[in-house]
Amino acid sequence: MILLELLWSFFQIGLFSIGGGYAAMPLIQRQVVDVHPWLTMTQFADIMAIAEMTPGPIAINSATFVGIQVAGIPGAIVATLGCILPSCVIVMTLAYIYYRFRGLKMVQGILAGLRPAVVAMIASAGISLVILAFFGQRALPEDLSGIDCIAVLIFASGFFILRKWKVNPICVMAGAGVLGVLLYSVFP
Amino acid sequence: MRCEKGRYAQLFGETFRLSACTFGGGFVIIPLMRKRFVEELNWIEEQEMMDLTAIAQSSPGAIAVNASILVGYHVGGLPGALLTVLGTVLPPLIIISVISFFYTAFRDNPIVNMAMTGMLAGVAAVICDVVVTMLKGIFKQRRLLPVIVLLAAFIAVRFLGVNIILVILACGLTGAADTLYRERAGRERT
Known part of the structure; x- marks a missing residue:
């Protein structure tokens, strides 16, 4: 029963976190702290710190952590599964559509318009990461001497x-x- | 699909190793994948990687998972996609499982912190390298519109905090309008 609840909670997190990474944080907090009594707020803050220090997407990291706390290794596997299930279905459908229609001139035009935006997003993520590495925080501090x-x-x-x-x-x-x-x- | 057993194993191994290195949030895996699959292995074309990134960004779920599904699907169809998802999910699953048993000690360990801080600077360097290469590609087209779209999207995402889905929609519409305009201009000339 608890495994089904884990699956359903992280299924919702996977389904509604669009834009990735930090967009998922409030959703995770709602599911594992507010809706279910799985983590205390301190534990939640801890897992966010660890998720930032360790590799992998934040949603997957917290799914594993919460799953283990609640139901051991099977819990971790089920929570991770719930988290990636929406992605698998939706992204594979989009991949099929992309490879079927990308030869069309209009689709090519739209995709060409997206490419500079992708570069812009990677550049922005890169700058955030440089700031985080240099100053140990996400926003650029006013006093730059702490570099x-x-x-x-x-x-x-x-x-x-x-x-x-x-x-x-x-x-x-x-x-x-x-x-x-x-x-x-x-x-x- | 051009796929044999060795390719499947390599697909899994590559995503496993990349996923084990994506410090600093899921988006970091995109430049890493680009470097490996586009520049080094030539499995995916430059343009295609950008399209896949846009799809991964605008779909729900972790970007790293979405991107690896797309790469796996491209290289090895449905089995390829399942393998790359497994490769992406296993490293965090294993690492966090191990850490969760002694996580307060891990969080407060100075050596771990030093290594993590160093690696974060290393990841930042890798991303900046990829950004420079991609920017060169945009400017090489010698067209004004991509540069304007690039700057506008950057300001919107970085300084105005506009939702990424909206940025992607707006840029897609710009691309569509550009195609229509150029087709019409081309028809009038002939």
Whole structure:
């Protein structure tokens, strides 16, 4: 019974979080703190902090965490499943439509109009991430002196290496992690 | 579909590794996928990746999951899509499951924090690299409209906080109007 409730709650979260990431946060809070007594507000804040620190989409991370708290590993699997089910159905339908009609001139025109917007969105996400890495918060602070020089150094060397030698991004990220541990322990 | 057993295994492995590296929210996986699947493996064309991104953005659910469904569907049909979803979902599922048993210790561990802060700067560098490459592609078209759409969409998303769905709709309509206008102009010339 509890598994069905988990499935249904995260199905709704998956269905109504359009725009991804932070758009899902209030929906998750409503389902797991307000509607069901699965997490306390402190636990919810903790899972948001952990979701930000660990890889993966926030909705999937919180689904796993809530699922484990409520019903162990099966709970985690069921909650994650509920979360991705709406995506699977809707996106696969859209993919089918896209590959069937993208040869049409009109569809090509519409898609051409979307491409600059996609670049703009990635650029915006990139800037947010640079601010988060440099200042440890999402919004640019008024006082810029709190900048994290080590993060700037890691960022700059990563960017330089990527532009110059086209290395695998996963190597850059792993290197950045190692460099972070080394530099932050030497210059606390 | 051009697909054999090895390709399925690689599809799963690639999405698994990418998903394990998407720090800083789901959208980060888009530039990572672009770098790997478009630039390095040549499985997807540049333009197609942008279309898939727009679809992933405007569909409900986690963007990383949506994008991996689209990539998997393109490379390996329905089985491909199921494999990439599994590859995307497993790393967070495993990592969070392990962490949830000692999450307060994990949250307060200084070494973990140092590594995570370093990796965040690394991810930011990867995204900026992809943005520079994509911007070059837009400016290479030597047309004014894409540049205007780019700037308008950027201001709308970044500074005005406009809903992403509305931005995508407006840009799609602009593209449609542009196509109609150019067809008419082309017909009058002949």
